[in-house]
Amino acid sequence: MEINDTHMKEYEKGKRFLKKGTDGDKDAVHSAYEIFLKLRKAYPDHALIEAYYGSTLALLSRDADETLEKADKAQTALDALNHAISMDSNHKDIRKLRAKVCMRLPDSYFRASQTAIEDLSFLLDRYKDDPSYLTNKEVTEIKKDLRTAYKNVEELGDVDTEMQQQSNHASVKNFETLMEQDIPSHKDNMENNEKAGQEFNNGKNLKKFEEGKIYLKKAANGDKDAVNTAHEIFLKLRKAEPSNALYEAYYGMTMMLIARNKKIPLSRLKESIAGMKILDGAVRAAPHDSRIRLLRGRAASRLPEEYFHRAKTVIEDYTFLIEREMQKEGFLRTEEYLQVIYQLGEAYSRIGQNQAAVMCWKRLMNETQDPDFLRLLTLKMKSLEGKPAVEHNAIPESPVSILIRRSVHFAGSEIKRILEDKNFQ
Template identity: 30%
Template sequence: MADKNRKVPWAIGFVKKEKNNLPETKREKQNEIIDMNERSLGEEAENNQESWGEAVKLENFFVEDGKETEAQVKEELHTKEVNGTEKILEEAIKLHDLGVAGDKKAVVEAHKLLKEFLEQEPENVEAKGYLGSIISLLGRDSINPNERMNKALEGLKILDQVVKINPENTQVRILRANVCYRLPEMYFHRTDTAVEDFKHMISRYEKDQNIFTESYYLKLLYDLGGAYKNLNRHDEAKKTWQKLLEVTSDEKYIKLLKKEGITKSKKDKKGEKADIIQELPVTKEVDLIVKPLEEEPLSNGEIIKSDEPIAAQKDGDGFYEDEQKFSNLETKESFSEGIKLYMAAKTGDKEATGKAFDYFNKANKANPDNDLITAYYADCLSMTGRDSKISSNLFVNAIKAAKLLDKVANDNPKNMTIRLIRAYQSFRLPESFFRRTATAITDFEFIIQGYEENEQLLDRDTYWQILYDLGVCYKRLDMDDQAEETWDKLLAQTPYDKYHNLIQEQLGADLGDIDTKIASMHSKEDLLTEGIRLHDIGVAGHKAAVQKAHAILEKVHEMDPDDPIALGYYASSIALLGRDANDPNTMFGNAIQGLKMLKKAISKDNTNPQLRLLRGYLFASLPEAFFPLADKAAKDLKFVKNAFEQGKSKISEELYWRVIYDLGALYKRTGDYKRSQKAWKQLLEVASDPSYRELVDIDIEE
């Protein structure tokens, strides 16, 4: 698709085209040179763990047969005229190439051209693939952490969709392979996809050597070995690189693989296999290598393993299991008891968390090679950090647990239970500190795909919950379109009102032309009323509403610094800005500033239910590990509840019901189950909204 004079900074291979659209070339009339996204051969595999925002150095690969040169290859790129639409795509691909090499302006321009081209040819597979790649580059170049994540995920989603529809399209598989290979494994966990694509292309070449050049085939073998190494699958890396040395005498690869500890021996020069001169260097995330486990659905949303093995399917054939059993566990019932404790721990039961940790800690020591037990142990370890009053324990335990989960998930990529455990551990962690929402998204999408291929793998209620939580993940990363698409899919299937209500809260109200409305307001009362309205919308997660509320409430506070209500809401809006911040310093700074100002406001009128309600919800929204304020939040909500029942509060009856429900949730969070059940029983007696009965019943069952 590129003109013959353009400078090609990418690896080049020959890709077979349809016979009715074949350009003439010297080498073969049925081949056309295409550009391919490539990593540099000289870049060591461990650099894949570094930020994918760094510029990627590239190396050219040209046909090595006969006396063909780079100039001659370029001469053969096109022998036919292209129309205006094709020129748009051609220019977009050139800019894409420059963008991968580090040209940020080229990335932006390529994105515009690809969007323009797809408006005219919306079904063009090649253009869709390049669009997915260029969107991931937009993420690479962003300075906003959330945008970096969401653009990478958006680009991957497009590439996955195109590959699913066109699995034999080599060019698109090349694009996806290289995007997945560039992304840091610790956040995105897509190196396994790169392996799948590299293997696919290698297999195609070995069946038909006209598909692309031999030099590109060698490059694929080298990168496949690098991908295996990044996954700590060292045996497979060695075998792949041994194979590379068996099929080439290129000094470039001999030198590169020598750095990896693999060299050609004298015997090899006579046709024998390469020798390993040392063990491969261990990468930062050391993994075990074991097979996944057979899965059967369990009604509570977890997946328990069968004692009866089934034959393992080949990698890439869908969801597969293996013959690994639970070793050294006395009975299946004793393992089920551990799962029961684990499920209670997930709801916030601190006592159950301690017991579950003790159970799986012992089981893990007795069964160090059982990856499923390791996964349960890791998540229990993470939850002990969640419940600790020492904030450093959250970090230490969460990081250790995440590493363990990554190990077992990398070695069991098709195991739904392990992926589900890792998904929810990642989902719970504060995004500003851990950046694990992308991991949760990757795992949730895998599980959803598995269920939709085989509904026996998971119960339907768990599938619906995962769809909802996937939408929350997208929303957390400001991927609003993807969130709404996911929730629309959920709402089309579930009869539960709770999801409709929860999604509505997540989406928030349509602010409309809020700027014009604010500009027309001049009195303190009107501005305060509007500021409080926007504040309350923001509390539910509407980030734009928080920003507008903060601006208004700051103005009202300046108009009347002694008004405790204005000061209280202004203080809360500052804390909410911190909640929505992308960096920990802003989150902490705003939270502390907001809490101090709110304390000052309440000191002016400490029996005001409105201020106590405001503080209660602010306390409840802050991470417990950093701000252990759940007990104080419960006291404030109880004060508001009693004030309403005594006729001293003007809150609505609907808000009164919500306060009772949230009070029960806070009691449960702090381990006071007796008070939690008492509050919810009262709620069922007074609330006419049936959705509360549904919510309370679910919590009681758990």
């Protein structure tokens, strides 16, 4: 369907506003949305207008303050772009628009990287058949995005860079063991934490608690039935001992695993929010319990910052743990202590607190002699070279940062990464 002259002027204006919106102009985003919303009503079967409409929704999602609003708009944007593809699957601009939106979404919730790979591969295939199909600049950008998309689904492909070669050496056994430490048992931790409401009231509950942790471990490894079993166990325990904050914290972790298994992104986000609220409640009930702080800190560290804004939670919990260790609490073993400092640096980096991140990693360089761990820390600090001490408009995690993070085997689903260690055995 052809666009008439009057609507064509609006169409071109909408594209200009969309470009400004992509560069960060929030007012322009709303203007573009209003234009394409009207054009969409006038031309309901126009695939490209549908795609531009979806792109404006994606930017509205980016700028929304509330997590669920962000997720709802992002899903609606994807639906519109998918509909546009169904109307005209061979349209170059529609493929480019959908790929760009998919690249911006956190893959742990929207699983959109595979769609981006499909679109980008389509474009490159057409370019191979017709070199005039894309400009050299477009080809370079598409190849870069395709490499990033493959990284996001842990299919690194043929990434021939020094960064990958070096970071591959960083995934060493010694550092892997750093990620596989026990949370000290209740007995080990009793004297150093609040006792009120934290003791196990009877041996039966303690036995069920240990059983629940076993199922939680199985759940983290992908056993969906174990998720439900663990959830039921900790649900009963929290009802039996409502003042036991540790039961509450583990119940919150089962909610995070339930979120992982949800197929619809919005449902996944809702369950994650519910799980984190429960963990927040456990911390409020027992703010000085290092075990609960460690659980919440690890859970929060794996959530996409753009949607959850939980880096400050990680910083709060891990700073608490470090301060307790400096007071000679003795809760964390040496390897755990190093892990906390490392992830604290990650959290600072995620919100643009670059100087604080570097300080964490420099501190670690003085704490370890492991050559591979030192190489990893060097890579992390190098990735922040030239950046200001504080970036007020922190950007999402870069592809390089993702690659470095994955080089230490933070692989699998977000929740599995939290729970795959012996803390839950």
